Amino acid sequence: MKNILPYIQYLATFIIAESFSMWGQYSQLKYKNPSMLQSFLRVLPYAWADWFFMTIAVGIGDKYKLVTPTQDIFMLIITQFTLVILINHYYLKQPFRVSDMVAFFLILVGFAISYMNIVSKLFGIPIPKKDDSNNSNNDNSNNDNSNNDNSNNKQN
Numbered sequence: 104m105k106n107i108l109p110y111i112q113y114l115a116t117f118i119i120a121e122s123f124s125m126w127g128q129y130s131q132l133k134y135k136n137p138s139m140l141q142s143f144l145r146v147l148p149y150a151w152a153d154w155f156f157m158t159i160a161v162g163i164g165d166k167y168k169l170v171t172p173t174q175d176i177f178m179l180i181i182t183q184f185t186l187v188i189l190i191n192h193y194y195l196k197q198p199f200r201v202s203d204m205v206a207f208f209l210i211l212v213g214f215a216i217s218y219m220n221i222v223s224k225l226f227g228i229p230i231p232k233k234d235d236s237n238n239s240n241n242d243n244s245n246n247d248n249s250n251n252d253n254s255n256n257k258q259n
Contacts, residue, residue: 109166130146184207
């Protein structure tokens with residue numbers, strides 16, 4: 104159960120961040136001919152909120168090695184696409200079309216190919232392992248230092 108908590112935290116903060124981002128972009132639609140400064144001032148709070156929550160999401164993803172940078176981008180695309188569809192349907196009252204569903208399916212297929220390394224496995228391309236060497240090196244160096252301290256104490 105504790106392994107699923109980082110995924111829930113990552114997805115929740117990611118979706119919150121992208122919701123602010125997409126809603127900020129759509130918030131401009133009701134204004135006729137706004138100046139650049141007016142638009143900037145209206146969307147800036149949305150951008151700050153997006154930045155705040157996205158920083159948390161990426162931090163969680165990096166800390167627990169949940170996704171690769173490429174998968175982060177796929178998540179961004181999927182989340183934005185979903186939010187655009189929802190905003191278009193409920194806020195702008197536009198119909199949901201079959202082409203929207205096909206595009207969403209293609210995005211999901213691309214994400215699955217990336218996540219499961221299908222092309223690499225198919226063509227026998229080596230799949231790089233996740234880099235845990237930094238953590239293990241730090242742990243080993245700390246252990247080595249503590250062993251050295253103990254051996255010095257024994258000599259004295």
